[in-house]
Amino acid sequence: MVDRHGTAAHGMTAANAALSCYTSAVLAYLAEEDTDALARVAHCTRLALQPAPPGPPAFRHHATALDRLPDGTALRPTGAKRLEMALEALAKEIEAHGRVLFTADAARLPWTPPGQEPAPHFLMATDRRDDGQWYLHDHFSGLFPNGHEQLPFEGWVSATDMAALFTADDHFSTVQRRRSHEVFGHFVPAPPMGTHQWFTRRPTEDTGAEPEDGVWITDPHSVSDYLVEHLNAVCVQTGAPAVLEDLWAASRHHQYKYRYFLASPGPGPSQEQKQALHRALSCWSGLPKTLRFAVNSARRGRPRTSLINTALRDLAEAETQARTFLGQEDKEHLWPVTTPSMTTSDEQHSATQNTRPCAQARTA
Template identity: 30%
Template structure:
């Protein structure tokens, strides 16, 4: 078992997705930065609020894209994993943090977690996990190594339960709505032909309107805030990734830095408010201030970006 260079500020899903795509598309990271957005569905079938952090980038020019698969029997899942890895050189498998020895949640909290695996000639599996973050359980560092067949089976143990929020994350894991595989079974993703262009069903709000909608849902409801703390954390990481990747061209350096700092503060405030509420001392003002600062910073960023665009057009 060894550590490995980390991916930038991404979720475990997008860290694995970009690692999977960059083998064939060196521009995957640039494409992803341009695809990042914040959209929330207010009426998902699972209830609550569903987040979409980016548009889909896995569908290629031939219309093929990633599709969720599952199997109840390990022998079936193993054969499918080996077959897909042989065809593509690697396959995204859905692990479970409670059963990943390198995860800080090992033996404790279970969360779906994507990793790349490849079948080796000796019956073992090469596994790669580029995700890096400081989680509530501790630091999750990038890891690469080999697993026996039995170890891989354990790593992919289906979760005992899946919350509505986790189900929504699976449904929108590729950026836009897709039918997830059965979470009670071993899961992975395969590239399939003739993937239909995604159609956004339901009622969605985007950008600043999405933030205001989420703020209205969580600022005065500690349970809703706790349920969506991971979604806010994921949004913050992706938005900071976008600001870093696109550089200061989006606005003045000061406005970009302010927006990045405000995005970083939002999940910190959410965690603090959640812990405070758990201790019987709700502090809604903390998360309200974080949303207010973020919205102000984004307005400032948009204003300076518009001014820069106008200045450039006048120079021409």
């Protein structure tokens, strides 16, 4: 086992990565065995979307499948209708592998700030006591639009709290369930609705391959064009557009990615390359706030189409340049990948279609 927090040479860890709740939990799980997990997440961060009119598009955030473990197994979701059966399964996973990922309800976490809406949230459990207490890890931290901040949590929770937060998934939305399908960067089937869900490890050859179900847009400019059109169409509707949450997650992933490469030891990028990486980092950092401001303004009768257009198209330019310097391609690939040489290379396009639409340390 490696350091529990997956410490990298430049001080970045799974505990301070500031990723989305899904990816922070997956990274923490991987980092227990995979010494390259931090690099793996940085290398594979890539935004892809699949149009799904009339609803919001589906999103993928990783070009490398994050479900693979060094021992030849892969993580797969499973579930049980009865809470008692699900809890026993968690305990067996801990006994076999030292930890287990499971799906909780973000609104029912004892440490969550007030005002949180129900949503699937990944946690890692590493121990269970005879009295029913569980030792849990939540590596996620973030500031919500209502001004409340959620901080990471590590510690024991009571049997009562565990039963409350480890809910069945039948109250989650269709959009939320789709996000769970794509958590590893490719589609994985979910257990039946109405079940308590967790992840087991299976031999890779037994996991099967799910057929692709349509076109995924991966080129940054094509992604930008689609999002501009979609946001300008839906920003005046009641309720926050679903894509704001997905783009917030993408922002977190890309901030992690560019900070990782800028802080990596070794010769590092040239001054020109640093400028490109910093520009992409800045664009991604400011995107969620800009889009939320534009959406709120549109609801007050003052559409700011130009603000949405400029933010997303500037981002596409910055992302294209930064990815070129990193030698990153649009295609999906297996891990490990070649370490970026930081030399300029042309973007390669794969069989994936790129269409430009009119669119506390533990205590006893």
